[in-house]
Amino acid sequence: xxxxxxxxxxxxxxxxxxxxxxxxxxxxxxxxxxxxxxxxxxxxxxxxxxxxxxxxxxxxxxxxxxxxxxxxxxxxxxxxxxxxxxxxxxxxxxxxxxxxxxxxxxxxxxxxxxxxxxxxxxxxxxxxxxxxxxxxxxxxxxxxxxxxxxxxxxxxxxxxxxxxxxxxxxxxxxxxxxxxxxxxxxxxxxxxxxxxxxxxxxxxxxxxxxxxxxxxxxxxxxxxxxxxxxxxxxxxxxxxxxxxxxxxxxxxxxxxxxxxxxxxxxxxxxxxxxxxxxxxxxxxxxxxxxxxxxxxxxxxxxxxxxxxxxxxxxxxxxxxxxxxxxxxxxxxxxxxxxxxxxxxxxxxxxxxxxxxxxxxxxxxxxxxxxxxxxxxxxxxxxxxxxxxxxxxxxxxxxxxxxxxxxxxxxxxxxxxxxxxxxxxxxxxxxxxxxxxxxxxxxxxxxxxxxxxxxxxxxxxxxxxxxxxxxxxxxxxxxxxxxxxxxxxxxxxxxxxxxxxxxxxxxxxxxxxxxxxxxxxxxxxxxxxxxxxxxxxxxxxxxxxxxxxxxxxxxxxxxxxxxxxxxxxxxxxxxxxxxxxxxxxxxxxxxxxxxxxxxxxxxxxxxxxxxxxxxxxxxx
Amino acid sequence: xxxxxxxxxxxxxxxxxxxxxxxxxxxxxxxxxxxxxxxxxxxxxxxxxxxxxxxxxxxxxxxxxxxxxxxxxxxxxxxxxxxxxxxxxxxxxxxxxxxxxxxxxxxxxxxxxxxxxxxxxxxxxxxxxxxxxxxxxxxxxxxxxxxxxxxxxxxxxxxxxxxxxxxxxxxxxxxxxxxxxxxxxxxxxxxxxxxxxxxxxxxxxxxxxxxxxxxxxxxxxxxxxxxxxxxxxxxxxxxxxxxxxxxxxxxxxxxxxxxxxxxxxxxxxxxxxxxxxxxxxxxxxxxxxxxxxxxxxxxxxxxxxxxxxxxxxxxxxxxxxxxxxxxxxxxxxxxxxxxxxx
Numbered sequence: 001x002x003x004x005x006x007x008x009x010x011x012x013x014x015x016x017x018x019x020x021x022x023x024x025x026x027x028x029x030x031x032x033x034x035x036x037x038x039x040x041x042x043x044x045x046x047x048x049x050x051x052x053x054x055x056x057x058x059x060x061x062x063x064x065x066x067x068x069x070x071x072x073x074x075x076x077x078x079x080x081x082x083x084x085x086x087x088x089x090x091x092x093x094x095x096x097x098x099x100x101x102x103x104x105x106x107x108x109x110x111x112x113x114x115x116x117x118x119x120x121x122x123x124x125x126x127x128x129x130x131x132x133x134x135x136x137x138x139x140x141x142x143x144x145x146x147x148x149x150x151x152x153x154x155x156x157x158x159x160x161x162x163x164x165x166x167x168x169x170x171x172x173x174x175x176x177x178x179x180x181x182x183x184x185x186x187x188x189x190x191x192x193x194x195x196x197x198x199x200x201x202x203x204x205x206x207x208x209x210x211x212x213x214x215x216x217x218x219x220x221x222x223x224x225x226x227x228x229x230x231x232x233x234x235x236x237x238x239x240x241x242x243x244x245x246x247x248x249x250x251x252x253x254x255x256x257x258x259x260x261x262x263x264x265x266x267x268x269x270x271x272x273x274x275x276x277x278x279x280x281x282x283x284x285x286x287x288x289x290x291x292x293x294x295x296x297x298x299x300x301x302x303x304x305x306x307x308x309x310x311x312x313x314x315x316x317x318x319x320x321x322x323x324x325x326x327x328x329x330x331x332x333x334x335x336x337x338x339x340x341x342x343x344x345x346x347x348x349x350x351x352x353x354x355x356x357x358x359x360x361x362x363x364x365x366x367x368x369x370x371x372x373x374x375x376x377x378x379x380x381x382x383x384x385x386x387x388x389x390x391x392x393x394x395x396x397x398x399x400x401x402x403x404x405x406x407x408x409x410x411x412x413x414x415x416x417x418x419x420x421x422x423x424x425x426x427x428x429x430x431x432x433x434x435x436x437x438x439x440x441x442x443x444x445x446x447x448x449x450x451x452x453x454x455x456x457x458x459x460x461x462x463x464x465x466x467x468x469x470x471x472x473x474x475x476x477x478x479x480x481x482x483x484x485x486x487x488x489x490x491x492x493x494x495x496x497x498x499x500x501x502x503x504x505x506x507x508x509x510x511x512x513x514x515x516x517x518x519x520x521x522x523x524x525x526x527x528x529x530x531x532x533x534x535x536x537x538x539x540x541x542x543x544x545x546x547x548x549x550x551x552x553x554x555x556x557x558x559x560x561x562x563x564x565x566x567x568x569x570x571x572x573x574x575x576x577x578x579x580x581x582x583x584x585x586x587x588x589x590x591x592x593x594x595x596x597x598x599x600x601x602x603x604x605x606x607x608x609x610x611x612x613x614x615x616x617x618x619x
Numbered sequence: 620x621x622x623x624x625x626x627x628x629x630x631x632x633x634x635x636x637x638x639x640x641x642x643x644x645x646x647x648x649x650x651x652x653x654x655x656x657x658x659x660x661x662x663x664x665x666x667x668x669x670x671x672x673x674x675x676x677x678x679x680x681x682x683x684x685x686x687x688x689x690x691x692x693x694x695x696x697x698x699x700x701x702x703x704x705x706x707x708x709x710x711x712x713x714x715x716x717x718x719x720x721x722x723x724x725x726x727x728x729x730x731x732x733x734x735x736x737x738x739x740x741x742x743x744x745x746x747x748x749x750x751x752x753x754x755x756x757x758x759x760x761x762x763x764x765x766x767x768x769x770x771x772x773x774x775x776x777x778x779x780x781x782x783x784x785x786x787x788x789x790x791x792x793x794x795x796x797x798x799x800x801x802x803x804x805x806x807x808x809x810x811x812x813x814x815x816x817x818x819x820x821x822x823x824x825x826x827x828x829x830x831x832x833x834x835x836x837x838x839x840x841x842x843x844x845x846x847x848x849x850x851x852x853x854x855x856x857x858x859x860x861x862x863x864x865x866x867x868x869x870x871x872x873x874x875x876x877x878x879x880x881x882x883x884x885x886x887x888x889x890x891x892x893x894x895x896x897x898x899x900x901x902x903x904x905x906x907x908x909x910x911x912x913x914x915x916x917x918x919x920x921x922x923x924x925x926x927x928x929x930x931x932x933x934x935x936x937x938x939x940x941x942x943x944x945x946x947x948x949x950x951x952x953x954x955x956x957x958x959x960x961x
Binding site: 041294301308481 | 704
């Protein structure tokens with residue numbers, strides 16, 4: 001809230017500010033994700049730049065009112081550029097004491113705290129393991145606290161509808177949402193439209209939710225509870241048509257786009273797993289694009305059916321998270337051996353084993369690079385932001401089809417559920433992906449390669465004269481016949497590696513942002529892009545000579561990475577793992593890079609990055 | 620327009636130039652020969668055949684069939700085959716698998732493919748032993764069987780493959796024997812004629828690690844006493860002198876009866892392979908473990924009224940395209956709430 005211009009409007013004041021962070025927190029049954037998404041959609045439509053961070057428990061409904069059941073949704077919205085959901089929040093909505101307890105530590109001093117005063121009874125405090133009432137024990141004195149009887153006020157505004165108490169209480173999140181719209185001078189119109197559509201078969205719920213929303217708004221207007229409201233003007237994004245997009249939605253759209261551009265059928269074999277399932281949900285809607293979705297009996301069937309579909313001429317893809325990735329390992333080797341196009345999405349989450357299903361982590365990089373028996377190199381791409389997932393999906397499909405290889409996409413829980421504005425591309429801007437099916441039996445051999453890409457022909461069943469056998473046993477080069485000869489094996493291992501290395505001809509050289517040479521280079525990959533970009537920006541404003549190299553291609557690495565590493569005195573690799581890219585860079589380039597590692601299931605905070613950067617600069 | 624009729628396919632058209640690498644005397648040779656003679660008779664162009672396998676002796680099958688072939692990984696053939704069928708429903712997809720491949724490591728895929736009724740034909744070569752890994756017991760090995768991994772006898776109770784398939788509500792379930800060539804070919808043809816999932820258990824000898832796996836059924840003298848050949852609409856009769864039969868009991872169970880002494884053929888169960896419920900076939904499939912009962916071979920169940928999985932999926936796509944029109948990529952990308960930045 002840097003530039004505050006106060007404009008008197010009636011008795012309350014209106015301040016024009018450039019940025020705010022708001023967090024909705026409550027029970028997992030309180031509808032916080034819906035509330036947050038609605039607020040996000042509304043400010044995005046208004047034209048603010050945004051970044052969101054939904055943070056919810058793995059349990060569908062942990063015991064009500066308890067700390068493990070707290071679900072949160074954070075939004076950073078601004079008239080300027082936004083790279084992260086923000087470290088600390090300006091406004092916190094806490095629906096109960098547990099939500100308050102978990103989140104109040106992130107509220108800025110003098111920040112606005114809206115609490116549901118009806119849920120601070122002794123039993124509520126006990127469920128949150130609080131011995132005193134924070135509303136009375138002065139622990140909240142440094143904040144602007146607004147205890148609002150959300151339950152009572154919501155019921156009062158709905159009592160004439162004849163709903164039972166439980167149904168009325170379910171609308172209290174929209175009462176709170178209405179208050180927030182007033183606080184930030186936002187129109188209720190987009191949410192009203194959403195309610196109309198969402199509950200179109202239940203007119204009573206349409207009525208109830210709209211009334212609760214409007215009651216929240218009117219409550220602020222009538223009682224002047226806040227004394228001040230805020231206005232955040234639209235951001236100066238580059239011109240174009242925008243929509244709000246989450247990482248998983250973006251992947252789904254990217255796959256449909258790639259298949260359309262390639263003129264092949266899209267086949268998704270998938271087994272539900274958090275946080276990847278939304279890709280399956282999205283793609284199952286796109287039947288009008290001929291998309292075939294197959295919810296398999298397990299992770300292994302998910303990938304092997306996709307391999308079967310690719311063999312039969314479709315573009316096979318499979319989506320999962322770390323534990324599912326582990327199960328797919330053997331089949332990944334089969335895809336390497338049979339040299340078929342395939343795209344595998346790993347939406348990383350905290351691990352090992354079941355780990356932290358709903359929390360984010362970047363600890364599957366080495367698994368993606370090496371997690372197979374024997375020598376089985378696979379191209380690996382990682383998305384940087386939710387909207388970037390779209391382009392990474394298109395690129396992964398392009399590589400898979402051009403080189404006849406499986407390709408792994410790494411995303412993570414933070415990108416999957418987080419959202420940002422996406423400039424919708426013109427369909428004609430996206431290049432066609434050429435695909436060639438072998439047709440001519442003359443001289444056909446299943447492993448006779450394209451000399452440039454080393455790709456073998458894609459000869460699909462149903463083509464007369466091209467009958468051939470493939471499989472997991474070692475092949476003789478060119479003929480594809482089973483072959484156990486020692487020199488043939490070494491030759492084939494080297495060819496499969498050379499084929500992946502050859503992709504580097506298609507990988508653009510990278511340019512660091514910030515200083516092209518200097519004291520410190522920060523190298524990153526994946527979802528840390530936003531927080532590092534922001535930290536580098538802040539540090540350079542203080543005059544520090546820092547460059548930032550963000551890698552989209554992790555295998556093969558762009559050809560000039562080694563050169564760039566030499567241009568800086570020191571190299572820092574911040575990762576949400578124990579140092580996996582760090583390990584790769586040190587091994588490959590013999591560079592004395594240093595890691596900054598966080599393994600808490602959460603993204604980096606600015607202060608964490610700043611501290612490490614300053615430490616490395618000797619400040 | 621004139622069309623030139625292609626010369627009819629022969630057994631030779633389905634043989635490859637690859638040296639067959641099964642042990643001499645292996646039952647797989649007989650099965651390969653039967654399949655190679657049945658395929659040309661099915662009226663399917665050769666390029667539309669795909670033979671998919673997992674891992675094991677039986678899974679080398681695709682290399683010896685001059686069709687499209689995919690030798691996949693252990694247990695996963697039904698999943699690979701499902702993907703092929705969904706992406707390309709008009710292909711004629713056959714899976715060659717074994718008792719370990721289909722019932723141990725790949726048990727999950729087998730039952731799910733059958734329950735979905737994917738139009739794939741499964742040939743399960745059952746020799747009751749792990750051959751390629753050299754002699755461990757399999758999910759169909761007998762209780763107490765002594766093998767390399769069970770020197771004091773197997774503690775496992777075996778699966779009955781046809782019972783398992785019927786339990787998964789497979790729409791076609793049959794059993795034949797490697798050396799009963801005529802019966803095997805007829806059974807394969809019946810499976811080929813079935814549109815939905817077809818599951819054929821082929822009792823097969825492993826002369827190296829489990830010689831005489833089915834000797835109790837295959838020896839000339841034993842054959843007619845211990846095997847009952849199921850034929851649709853015919854009474855359940857067996858025995859060297861065709862003097863024994865299967866009769867329903869009042870409690871719904873079945874029993875073996877001696878014909879004569881007032882019991883005639885008309886008292887026996889008449890085989891109904893087309894029954895829509897799987898329970899009758901299940902009862903038949905369970906006979907062999909019971910004292911005095913014969914082992915059934917032939918078609919236990921053949922009920923083809925269920926739509927194929929790949930058709931359901933692809934028809935759904937067509938219905939949506941008819942309803943909404945073919946997808947417009949530009950529209951899809953612009954869908955939902957959008958805003959313009961000038």
